[in-house]
Amino acid sequence: MKSWTCIEKCGACCKFDLQRRDNILNVLSNDDIKLIESMTGKDGWCKNLDKKNMKCLIYSDRPHFCRVDVFSKKFKEYLKKGDVFLIDCCKQHISSIYGKRSKMMSQYKMEITK
Numbered sequence: 001m002k003s004w005t006c007i008e009k010c011g012a013c014c015k016f017d018l019q020r021r022d023n024i025l026n027v028l029s030n031d032d033i034k035l036i037e038s039m040t041g042k043d044g045w046c047k048n049l050d051k052k053n054m055k056c057l058i059y060s061d062r063p064h065f066c067r068v069d070v071f072s073k074k075f076k077e078y079l080k081k082g083d084v085f086l087i088d089c090c091k092q093h094i095s096s097i098y099g100k101r102s103k104m105m106s107q108y109k110m111e112i113t114k
């Protein structure tokens with residue numbers, strides 16, 4: 001069975017496009033949305049992301065919606081499907097940022113089967 005994992009130097013979920021992520025809007029509070037708006041740069045990427053290294057600059061203080069172990073429990077799909085749901089989310093993010101056939105996608109697929 002494949003287990004969810006996050007891979008280094010990805011950061012694909014650190015670009016916000018709430019209009020395209022309608023399932024996430026249902027589980028965010030108004031304060032969360034305001035915080036996301038304040039964190040979003042003009043290019044859509046989170047201002048807290050070191051884009052050269054694709055690394056979160058506030059990792060230990062990142063908001064709750066950036067903490068997969070906490071935030072995932074808010075999704076019915078996670079409660080039903082567990083890691084399969086999380087893996088699908090990562091694949092969607094990676095596909096939209098790097099492409100379906102990108103090296104990042106291959107690396108991700110390899111990591112989840114380890």
Ligand code: SF4
Pocket residue numbers: 005006007010011012013014089090091093094
């Ligand atoms: S999309 Fe997935 S693998 Fe990439 S940074 Fe986000 S949680 Fe990690």
Ligand code: SF4
Pocket residue numbers: 013014015039046047048049050055056057058059062063066
């Ligand atoms: S706070 Fe960190 S983990 Fe959250 S979106 Fe920004 S860079 Fe990514």
